[in-house]
Amino acid sequence: MEKIRHVHRGENGRADALASLAASLGLSENKEITITVGARRILQPYEKVAVDVQMEEVLTMSKRLEGQDDPLDWRLPFMEYLQGGRLPDDRAKRAEVRRRSVQFVMWKDILYKRSLDGMLLRCIAKDEVEDVMKEVHSRTCGAHQSGPKLQMQIKRSGYYWPTMIADCIGFAKRCQASQFHGDFSHNPPEPLHFTVCSWPFAAWGMDVIGAIHTTIIKRPPIHLSGNGLLFEMGRSNCLKRC
Known part of the structure; x- marks a missing residue:
């Protein structure tokens, strides 16, 4: 008596793929072909890539400046709290750091922020902001996008700082090419004011x-x-x- 064992589709994926390929090609019984199975990933998985000097050389738009000696660096409170549990002396600042620290993660002594889509955004200092905006806005593959679009492109490139929207809007307004070729704005030069009646009625x-x-x-x-x-x-x- 022969036994029949059921194999789940997830465990028999290659045989199922070969059967579908043979049915779609319509080969004769005597003809044989060689099937080459390649890896799905050309690059290494993201978990196995070490964030070291080689990764910094690929991302040439950013300088490797951690700014830990700068007391005005916005990343310093979060890095001190995540590494050693140290909090600022100010009560309001201490509560803010503790509340927002769940959005950040330290990896290889570099601060990253978790985005909504699960991507880790590298936090950069203020002295790196101008170089990043210039590279994304007008350098390689730059399309002189507007401020909100520029901020979105920088996030997709993997960078973050707290004042991204305001800085990107100001940078796009200062761009000479954007001023020449951008849409003409009919907004008044200053906010409109209410007209006060000179007398009743x-x-x-x-x-x-x-x-x-x-x-x-x-x-x-x-x-x-x-x-x-x-x-x-x-x-x-x-x-x-x-």
């Missing part, structure tokens, strides 16, 4: 001139009117006040 073209004095127009304040009906109805109904 000015919007309707009216003004209050005061009471009409009878001594000026030589007319009593009450006169008769009735359009010919003065004697058909009471006189009190035909009085009008000026």
